[in-house]
Amino acid sequence: MPSTSVLEAKQAVVAELKEKVLGSAAGVLVDYKGINAEDDTKLRKELREAGVNYSVIKNTLLKRAIEGSEIEDLSSVLEGTTALAIATDDQIAPARILNKFAKDSDGKFVIKAGYMDGKVMSAAEVAAIADLPSKEGLVQMLLSVLVSGPRGLAVAINAIAEKNAAPAEEAAAE
Numbered sequence: 001m002p003s004t005s006v007l008e009a010k011q012a013v014v015a016e017l018k019e020k021v022l023g024s025a026a027g028v029l030v031d032y033k034g035i036n037a038e039d040d041t042k043l044r045k046e047l048r049e050a051g052v053n054y055s056v057i058k059n060t061l062l063k064r065a066i067e068g069s070e071i072e073d074l075s076s077v078l079e080g081t082t083a084l085a086i087a088t089d090d091q092i093a094p095a096r097i098l099n100k101f102a103k104d105s106d107g108k109f110v111i112k113a114g115y116m117d118g119k120v121m122s123a124a125e126v127a128a129i130a131d132l133p134s135k136e137g138l139v140q141m142l143l144s145v146l147v148s149g150p151r152g153l154a155v156a157i158n159a160i161a162e163k164n165a166a167p168a169e170e171a172a173a174e
Contacts, residue, residue, distance in 0.1 A: 002066065010050075010061070014064045014065050015056070015065075016059055016064040017061060017062065017065040017131065018064075018066070018069075020027075020053070020064055020071075020086060021066060021084075021086065022069055022071075023088070023089040023115065024086040024087060024088050025087055025088055025089065025090075025116065026086075026087045026091040026094060026095070026115065026116040027084055027085060027086045027087070027094060027114060027115050027116075027119070028084070028085045028094040028095055028098050028111060028113075028114040028126055028166060029054065029074060029077060029078075029079055029082055029083070029084055029111070029112040029113050030082070030083050030085070030098055030102070030109060030110060030111050030112060031082065031110040031112055031113065032056070032081050032082075032083045032108065032109055033079055033080065033081045033108070034105075034107075034108030035105060035108050035109050039101075040103075041151075043064065043101050045098055045099075047093075047094070047097055050090065050093040050094075050097060051087065051088070051089050051090060051093065052085050052086065052087045052090075052093050052094045052097065053085070053086045053087075054083060054084070054085045054086075055082070055084060056082070056083045057082055057084050058082075059078035059079065059082050063075050063128075064082065070119070070120075071115045071118060071119075071120050072114060073120045074113055074120055077112040077113045080094055082112070082127070085098055088167060091116055092130070092132050092133075094132045094167075095113070095114060095126045095127075095129045095130040096129075096132075098124065098126075098130075098135075099111060099127050099130035099136055108111075110123075111123045111126050111127065112163045113126065114126040114129075116129070117127055122151075
């Protein structure tokens with residue numbers, strides 16, 4: 001049986017992990033076995049630059065941290081080696097970066113599952129999310145639609161007005 005101090009330390013780790021995970025916007029779980037230290041360092045740097053917190057985590061600690069939460073179903077993938085990438089701002093960043101890395105790793109690095117806004121996602125759903133543009137890209141797309149939208153709407157309204165005006169002008173000429 002573990003000593004009281006060891007047990008208290010583990011409980012503190014679980015409480016801190018629970019706060020991080022449940023306070024995050026999105027997260028991705030991966031099986032990282034088979035990657036070398038050089039690739040791991042590059043991956044961690046890219047994740048850090050994107051504002052993503054990435055760490056290797058014990059499965060039992062993560063199971064306890066998510067127990068009773070909306071994302072408790074993630075427990076089913078908590079086997080083998082597990083690393084967790086958490087984002088608080090850009091929800092798509094962990095999926096995008098880790099999915100790209102997984103594609104380039106020849107099966108040595110595998111996405112297990114993920115979550116976003118309290119919903120558990122399969123590995124396939126994480127991969128689908130990864131193909132979405134970044135938050136900034138989506139905002140730019142929206143702005144371009146809004147900028148071009150009123151002009152297109154004005155042209156359509158003008159065409160309808162001209163079409164409706166033509167029969168009225170013909171009727172007035174008779």
